[in-house]
Amino acid sequence: MKAETKIAMKRKCPRGLWRAMVSCYRKILYLKYKLIMTFSTDEETPLYCPCCGLRVKTFVEGDYKGLPEFYDLSLFENIRQDILCPACGSLPRHRILADWCGSHKELLTSKDILYFAPERGMTTWMKKNKIRYKTADLFDDRADLKLDIQDTGLENDSYDVIICNHVLEHVTDYMKALREVKRILRPDGIFICSFPINPDIDLVDEDPSVTTEAERLKRYGQSDHVRLFGINAGRFMENAGFDVTTINGEDAPYDTVPVTGPCAYDINRLYLCRIRQE
Numbered sequence: 001m002k003a004e005t006k007i008a009m010k011r012k013c014p015r016g017l018w019r020a021m022v023s024c025y026r027k028i029l030y031l032k033y034k035l036i037m038t039f040s041t042d043e044e045t046p047l048y049c050p051c052c053g054l055r056v057k058t059f060v061e062g063d064y065k066g067l068p069e070f071y072d073l074s075l076f077e078n079i080r081q082d083i084l085c086p087a088c089g090s091l092p093r094h095r096i097l098a099d100w101c102g103s104h105k106e107l108l109t110s111k112d113i114l115y116f117a118p119e120r121g122m123t124t125w126m127k128k129n130k131i132r133y134k135t136a137d138l139f140d141d142r143a144d145l146k147l148d149i150q151d152t153g154l155e156n157d158s159y160d161v162i163i164c165n166h167v168l169e170h171v172t173d174y175m176k177a178l179r180e181v182k183r184i185l186r187p188d189g190i191f192i193c194s195f196p197i198n199p200d201i202d203l204v205d206e207d208p209s210v211t212t213e214a215e216r217l218k219r220y221g222q223s224d225h226v227r228l229f230g231i232n233a234g235r236f237m238e239n240a241g242f243d244v245t246t247i248n249g250e251d252a253p254y255d256t257v258p259v260t261g262p263c264a265y266d267i268n269r270l271y272l273c274r275i276r277q278e
Helices: 003-012 014-036 093-101 120-128 174-184 213-220 234-239
Strands: 048-049 054-056 080-086 113-116 134-136 159-165 184-196 204-206 228-229 242-247 271-275
Touching: 014 054, 048 159, 093 120, 093 184, 093 242, 093 271, 113 120, 159 174, 174 184, 174 234, 213 228, 234 242
Parallel strands: 113 134, 113 159, 159 184
Antiparallel strands: 048 054, 184 271, 204 228, 242 271
């Protein structure tokens, strides 16, 4: 299905019906690619998705270029676009995280996990690996908890693991959000987060006077972003009281490639943070 057709259908369909259709379609795709993998060699299906556990011949393009009112399409030029798993829809950053989690299951097993704005690829991996978790979102009615990451109302030291990918570029005060995460994270817990990164920025680019969707699209590359983080963004998490370790996409196995894209800001670097012990 062409991206334009899919986008038009999504806009016209009631939300509940669209979600049901997508869920059904994903199940059919999974069975299709599971069957293909079963009767194919690794040479015939050279790419691997750790999120759904399937090998595929190729990854596929997303719908990004069909949404010029939402994305700055110039950021997608000369960037590889065949980056989605055709079975589960995972992006490179999801596969990078799933691969890392697969090697560090001891940090997730039998832990209390809170996942802000969960991505389908990662929840697929967690369910497949029997990792229990709770989801949180301020706007998605499917989430277990309706929470604002800047002020959750949860008790201190509530969770062992907190995951928050591509959220901090949307919130009003990202440092307040980090302080809140630190408050509800147990002292020996871990916080995993990521966000779009502009390699030409050092730390962060934000301007409270940029308020319209058109202005944000031009300044930050996406109409609902309120800032862009830079190549040394790990420093602001250190300033919030975390010890930070970088999970680099380039370190992921070769068969999960590509590890960047589809946007110039998708460097796909994740940060593993632990509360600094004074």
